[in-house]
Amino acid sequence: xxxTREQLIELLAKQGGxxxxxQWISETLEISRxxxxxxxKQLEKDGYQFEAVPNKGYRIVEVPHKLSANTIQWxxxxxxxxxxxVHHDRISSTQTTAIEYAQEGCDHxxxxxxxxxxxxxGRLSRQWYSDNDQGIWLSVVLRxxxxxxxxxxxxxxxxxxxxxxIEQISQTTPAIKWPNDxxxxxxxxxxxxxxxxxxxxxxxxxxxxxxxxxxxxxxEMDLSVREIATxxxxxxxxxxxxxTFIQLLLExxxxxxxxxxxxxxxxxxxxxxxxxxxxNKEVTYQxxxxxxxxxxxxxxxxxxLLMETESGRIDSLxxxxxxxxxSDPGATVRKTLTSKQQEN
Ligand code: BT5
Numbered sequence: 001x002x003x004t005r006e007q008l009i010e011l012l013a014k015q016g017g018x019x020x021x022x023q024w025i026s027e028t029l030e031i032s033r034x035x036x037x038x039x040x041k042q043l044e045k046d047g048y049q050f051e052a053v054p055n056k057g058y059r060i061v062e063v064p065h066k067l068s069a070n071t072i073q074w075x076x077x078x079x080x081x082x083x084x085x086v087h088h089d090r091i092s093s094t095q096t097t098a099i100e101y102a103q104e105g106c107d108h109x110x111x112x113x114x115x116x117x118x119x120x121x122g123r124l125s126r127q128w129y130s131d132n133d134q135g136i137w138l139s140v141v142l143r144x145x146x147x148x149x150x151x152x153x154x155x156x157x158x159x160x161x162x163x164x165x166i167e168q169i170s171q172t173t174p175a176i177k178w179p180n181d182x183x184x185x186x187x188x189x190x191x192x193x194x195x196x197x198x199x200x201x202x203x204x205x206x207x208x209x210x211x212x213x214x215x216x217x218x219x220e221m222d223l224s225v226r227e228i229a230t231x232x233x234x235x236x237x238x239x240x241x242x243x244t245f246i247q248l249l250l251e252x253x254x255x256x257x258x259x260x261x262x263x264x265x266x267x268x269x270x271x272x273x274x275x276x277x278x279x280n281k282e283v284t285y286q287x288x289x290x291x292x293x294x295x296x297x298x299x300x301x302x303x304x305l306l307m308e309t310e311s312g313r314i315d316s317l318x319x320x321x322x323x324x325x326x327s328d329p330g331a332t333v334r335k336t337l338t339s340k341q342q343e344n
Contacts, residue, residue: 004029004035005043008029008036008043009074011025012060013074018059019051019059021056021057021058022037022057024057040058047062047063047064048062048064049062065242065243069086072250075247077251078254079254080254081109081111081253082109082250083107083109084109084110085112086110086111086112087114088115089115093119094113095120095139097139098112098140098207099205101141102207106141108142109140110140111141112141113138113246116130116133118131120137121193122193128211129224131222134214135214136212136242136246138246140207140210140250142154144203148196152179152302153301154257155179155194156299157253157268158192158194158208158253159272160256160272161252163175163176165248165252166189166190168248169232169245170235170240172184172235174189174275175278177277177278178322186325187229187230188225188228189213192208192209192210193209194206195207213229213232214231214242215233217231217233218234265301273299276298277324278296279296279297280297283322285317285323286320286321293310294307294308294309295307295308304317304318
């Protein structure tokens with residue numbers, strides 16, 4: 001059950017920029033006019049600003065940028081994504097919590113977001129460093145009516161959305177490294193973790209975890225990833241409002257997700273390929289024992305990476321060891337630095 005303050009913000013948020021009378025608020029929330037006024041004073045301390053006009057009532061004119069379910073919902077233009085937002089200051093992992101919510105039957109579109117994660121996770125039990133409040137760490141619960149075979153496409157939908165939103169917000173163009181990394185200047189800016197529970201032909205839930213390094217300085221990046229990771233702040237010298245970022249992200253994700261369901265994967269595929277890292281470039285990769293060279297030619301409908309082999313054949317890769325950075329001199333320097341750090 002939400003507190004009176006949360007209910008008050010929700011009430012005012014729903015009115016957009018319109019005035020609401022103190023009388024109406026007090027009747028709706030079943031509290032006295034004095035209590036309404038006291039709550040408003042508290043909200044002002046949190047950074048909310050109200051305009052009060054006699055005979056008209058109140059309206060919110062300024063919402064603080066502090067991350068909370070309310071500040072995200074305020075001005076969020078989505079139909080279903082983020083209608084339910086659960087915010088924590090510090091949590092083990094939004095992904096783990098989102099899965100618990102999903103198992104308990106939460107709604108499609110529920111979002112779990114945290115300022116920090118003490119135990120953020122990547123794929124294959126790898127660590128995702130996020131015990132700082134400078135990034136965006138959130139997980140979205142989806143219940144798509146699609147075949148589980150198509151689930152990998154939703155990671156690609158999400159990667160495309162991240163690239164588009166990052167570009168819109170920061171005026172920098174990230175690259176999508178198949179299947180789930182976003183890079184800026186060859187360093188990892190964001191990652192996506194997709195997990196699902198499904199039967200043979202039905203997805204019960206799919207949880208998409210998104211981690212984006214936003215306002216960290218170089219020194220604030222965890223030592224173990226400092227030489228391979230980056231943040232928007234490091235790349236642009238600017239800081240970004242996390243709330244606005246999340247709102248744009250959720251709006252774009254809802255739009256692209258709907259487009260994907262209505263029109264299929266081809267529009268996403270085209271956009272993904274525009275951002276693809278090393279598109280039409282040669283890389284070395286290993287699927288079985290043998291190492292080989294090939295040119296990246298895009299992605300297939302099922303999310304596989306299309307690789308043109310030296311003999312001109314197009315192979316679909318579902319998982320492969322790809323040496324993304326071997327022909328990139330900058331990467332060699334980074335590798336040296338990281339291994340040096342590990343020795344120390
Ligand atoms: C990923 O895994 O890139 C998926 C990351 C998903 C994180 C989100 S945050 C919200 C939600 N809650 C969670 O607990 N997780 C999700 P993967 O491709 O396995 O990459 C992991 C690797 O990225 C690590 O082994 C490090 O090398 C590197 N890494 C770890 N933390 C990083 C960071 N903050 N920035 C850049 N790279 C990082």
